[in-house]
Amino acid sequence: MFAGRTSEGLPIWPLRLMALGLLTVIAGYLGLLLAGRAEIRPGGLTTTFMLLAGIVVLPGLWLGHYKTMIWAALVALFYLLISATDAWAVAADRGWHLLIAVAATVAFLAAWWHSIKRRRYLKARHATAQNGHPEQANSKPED
Numbered sequence: 688m689f690a691g692r693t694s695e696g697l698p699i700w701p702l703r704l705m706a707l708g709l710l711t712v713i714a715g716y717l718g719l720l721l722a723g724r725a726e727i728r729p730g731g732l733t734t735t736f737m738l739l740a741g742i743v744v745l746p747g748l749w750l751g752h753y754k755t756m757i758w759a760a761l762v763a764l765f766y767l768l769i770s771a772t773d774a775w776a777v778a779a780d781r782g783w784h785l786l787i788a789v790a791a792t793v794a795f796l797a798a799w800w801h802s803i804k805r806r807r808y809l810k811a812r813h814a815t816a817q818n819g820h821p822e823q824a825n826s827k828p829e830d
Contacts, residue, residue, distance in 0.1 A: 693751035697808060701801035705759050706748040708794030709741045712766050715787040725779040741766065753805065760798035767791040 691699045720734045729737065740762045747755025767788055774784035 691751075693753070695753070695805065695808065697801065697805055699751045701797040701804075702748050702751050702756055704797040705756065705763070705794045705801075706745055708763065708790045708797065709745060709748070709759065709766075711790035712763075712770075712787050712794070713738050713741055715770075715783055715790065719780055719783040719787075723780045723783065725777045728777070728780065737769070756798055756801060760795055760802075763791045763794040763798065767795065 693699050693702070716729075716734055716738055719728060720731065741759075744755050744759040744762055748759050770784045770787035770791060774781050774788060777784065
């Protein structure tokens with residue numbers, strides 16, 4: 688599940704970790720919808736619209752698309768913002784919101800790690816191509 692590489696040759700596990708983090712966020716909001724104890728909580732339509740962004744980016748993350756990873760990182764920050772605010776505001780459902788906040792943070796940190804690795808890989812590939820070693824320009828990066 689976590690083995691493999693993206694089309695650029697980078698490890699795919701950070702993208703899969705992001706997908707699992709967003710799936711945990713979706714499960715947390717569904718748990719909040721069905722088992723939440725607060726008097727005021729989002730309804731079914733509000734939860735559906737809120738989770739739509741997370742659901743839309745899942746297929747691209749699983750396939751290892753970089754642009755989708757960027758959007759998924761922004762979606763993870765959105766979920767982190769909402770869950771952190773609600774964790775302070777709604778004491779009855781604080782556990783659900785903290786679960787969502789932790790999952791969104793893990794997803795964002797995985798995106799950050801993958802972006803750093805990608806930038807270093809592209810910089811090294813560009814440097815080797817400039818030095819006249821084109822056969823090394825397409826080499827696979829180390830994990």
